[in-house]
Amino acid sequence: MEVLKKVNKNLIVVHYDRNNFGELSDVVLALYLYNYLTDEYLSFEFDNSRYTESKAIKACTNEIQRLQSQGFIIVHWNQNRPEYGPQHINKRYKHLTGNDLGLDYGETQINLAGLLFDVYGDDYISHPRLDNLISLNNFKIEREGPLKNFERLNHIVKIFYAAQNETLKTKSNLALELEKKQEMIDRLKVELKLAQSDEKVLDRSEVIELLGVSEGTLSNWVRNNEIPYTRIGRRLFFLKSRILTKMAE
Numbered sequence: 001m002e003v004l005k006k007v008n009k010n011l012i013v014v015h016y017d018r019n020n021f022g023e024l025s026d027v028v029l030a031l032y033l034y035n036y037l038t039d040e041y042l043s044f045e046f047d048n049s050r051y052t053e054s055k056a057i058k059a060c061t062n063e064i065q066r067l068q069s070q071g072f073i074i075v076h077w078n079q080n081r082p083e084y085g086p087q088h089i090n091k092r093y094k095h096l097t098g099n100d101l102g103l104d105y106g107e108t109q110i111n112l113a114g115l116l117f118d119v120y121g122d123d124y125i126s127h128p129r130l131d132n133l134i135s136l137n138n139f140k141i142e143r144e145g146p147l148k149n150f151e152r153l154n155h156i157v158k159i160f161y162a163a164q165n166e167t168l169k170t171k172s173n174l175a176l177e178l179e180k181k182q183e184m185i186d187r188l189k190v191e192l193k194l195a196q197s198d199e200k201v202l203d204r205s206e207v208i209e210l211l212g213v214s215e216g217t218l219s220n221w222v223r224n225n226e227i228p229y230t231r232i233g234r235r236l237f238f239l240k241s242r243i244l245t246k247m248a249e
Contacts, residue, residue, distance in 0.1 A: 003115060004164040009037045011073040013160065014064065014105070015153040021083060028053055028092050031060040032153040035067070041150055054096040057089060061103045074105040077130060077156050078113040112160055116170075124170040133159055137169050200240040207238050 013034040019027045030045040044060040046053040064074070079085030086103045093101040116124060125132045130152075133139075139158045162168035202210065208218055221227040228242045 003110070004160070007073060007110070007164075010071050011036045011075055011110075012064065012067055013075045013153060013157050014079070015077065015156055016060075016079075016089070017152070018084065018088070026083070026088060026092055028057055028089060031056060031089075032150055033060065033063060034153055034157050037072075041153070043150060054093060057093050057096075057101065061089075061093075061101055064103065068106060074109045075112055075156075075160060076105065076109065078111060079105070080111055080114070112156065112163070116159075116163065116168075120170050126171065130155070130159075133168070133170070136171070137162060202238045202240055202243065204236055204238075207243055210240075210243060 013036070014032070016031040017029040019025060019029065028046065030043060032044075033042040034040070035042070042060075042063065044051060044056040044063075046056045051059065068074070076085070082088065086105055090101045090103050093099070093103075113129065116129075125136065134155045137158070139155050159168060204215075204218065208215060211218075218227075222229055222236065227238065229236045229238050231237075
């Protein structure tokens, strides 16, 4: 994930909640920010006490623009549609106040959902992608946050970190891992079929006893490919005939 590795800490993750798509109104319920540099969460919630809907939108936009002026890059999840993202927020603010908002994520923005699609392919996870990524990676809320409902943002942040560190589990890389394990098993089966009928498969301890060598010596042989072996999971297996050949060298 080279794109994310090159990103410095000057970035903010932006997420917001709106009412259900398809409803007559398009109310912005709450807006959330995560500052990567300070590890800080901020919320701007429409709760009729601290903020009205328009004031929540304006306050969040002011903070975004303040950070953008300092060179911060915005990360978001699929906020690139008329009904969800800056276009929707700007339109909603105009409807509420009659004023222009001017919210723009800029040319450097990163649509994390789109980036994962481009890197892993269109079948990297089934729909709904965000929910299934959260489930597959077993992401949980591990910190008490200042927000009443920041779970969605927190999960997007976790996905970002995992993608950046190349530890994100997807349907495609899990399938590849299983495929590699199956190839190892198939290779061992073939070697056993080709071996003599009296062939025997040895594990590490049996090889050490047969050859009279130390664990370290065997590990060095394996590391330097000086002795044939088959790996299944974390265990190594050796054919006795190959070991006898090694002894005769």
